[in-house]
Amino acid sequence: MNSTELPDLKLLQLFDLLYDVRSVTRVAEQLGQSQPTISIWLGRLREHLKDPLFIRTPGGMAPTPQADALIGPCREILESLRRFAAWEIAFDPATAKRRFRICMSDASHITLLPRMLAHVRAQAPGVRLEATRIDGNTERALESGEADLVIGHVPWLGGGIYQQQLYTQDWVCLANRRHPRLGAKLGLKHYRTEGHVAITAGTGAQLLEQALVREHIDRDVVLELPGFLGLGAIIKSTDLIATLPRHIGETLAKVNDLAVHPCPVPVDGFAVRQHWHARYHHEAGNRWLRGLMVQLFGASD
Incomplete structure (x- = not known):
């Protein structure tokens, strides 16, 4: 392994676990690997760090001073990776400070906006709504994040745009x-x-x-x-x-x-739908806003 190459995640997990249990056999059991495989991994880690890391003693595999110095940074890396894997920017409507921009027709200003505003003020008092028109710039605004949602009958929106029907109109x-x-x-x-x-x-x-x-x-x-x-x-x-x-x-x-x-x-007749860009499909605030629209104006309403 080149000295500039980062060690594999499994080698860091091995180092973390072996530091605690001091036994190659027990590490192999807990990682679901054979003992020879764990020995090979340990050899690669030793080569990479240019230190034996663990010395066999009657009491088990004792860490070297280099291992003692590295266990803290190793565990910080593993914890950061765990947080990265579980990462989601939380959206708490009760405490959120955010503006949502919604493209809608002037008819929606009359039919939808008053009820939307009442619910947002009750559930998310720090959220600001901005209503803007639907025009030739709307698709680009969704993609860039300049607009969060489009609500209406907008059949010309192109690819990369999700849509969800709210209600039908005659x-x-x-x-x-x-x-x-x-x-x-x-x-x-x-x-x-x-x-x-x-x-x-x-x-x-x-x-x-x-x-x-x-x-x-x-x-x-x-x-x-x-x-x-x-x-x-x-x-x-x-x-x-x-x-x-x-x-x-x-x-x-x-x-x-x-x-x-x-x-x-x-x-x-036609369907009134809400539309959003695929880039923001999993974004927590956008999901909350879409859920509110379904709650207020979904077909069962």
């Missing part, structure tokens, strides 16, 4: 409860003739537009909005209709006392 229509021309049911006839508010952004908007083209429906769009901010107040104060995913629709309806109608147009 489509509803919102209208004023005192709409002058609508009864208890919104039919396709009124859907074609009434004025609409169109939400132009969001990952589900394409699915709605595809359905309208497929069904040959040309809506009378009176107002276009880039997101859901202000939509509830607009529907409540006008006779316009809005078509949107159920979760955000029912949330806005509850806050603004609006009527919720099944969408008369067959629009493809």
Whole structure:
């Protein structure tokens, strides 16, 4: 063995054990090796350290002064290796001081974020949440660790990204409860003739537009909005209709006392998932955050 070469782990274990039991036979038994094998290992260790290390005496294998000097560093190395093998950066939500950045749509700001924040403040008072948008930089942000999670319908995310379904979405229509021309049911006839508010952004908007083209429906769009901010107040104060995913629709309806109608147009549903990068799959804080999302918004909820 070259003097610059590190000794094998098994040689360090042999040295540690022999220093305690002072018997090659007992070391062989405890390591599950034959006595000749242990003798060969000891010979290699002696050669490497250029010292006999243990001398046979009537009382057993007595350590040399060199062995006495080396046993402390040897045990420090073995303990460090044991800690390395069992290493996991612990995440204690009660004491953690950390920021989590979550990419989400503005609809999720309304439907998910309030409940998320309430639970995080209760379980992890030192944790700070940052909500940011989903855009062309999102995949790179997940990979670099700049973002911890993406929540939404994001089918374009590429390889190296894990995903977990939280819940599914279908489509509803919102209208004023005192709409002058609508009864208890919104039919396709009124859907074609009434004025609409169109939400132009969001990952589900394409699915709605595809359905309208497929069904040959040309809506009378009176107002276009880039997101859901202000939509509830607009529907409540006008006779316009809005078509949107159920979760955000029912949330806005509850806050603004609006009527919720099944969408008369067959629009493809979609799944809302949480996404994270493979680099952080085993990271304790990321696992805690993902578990919280499943607890709060999983399909059984």
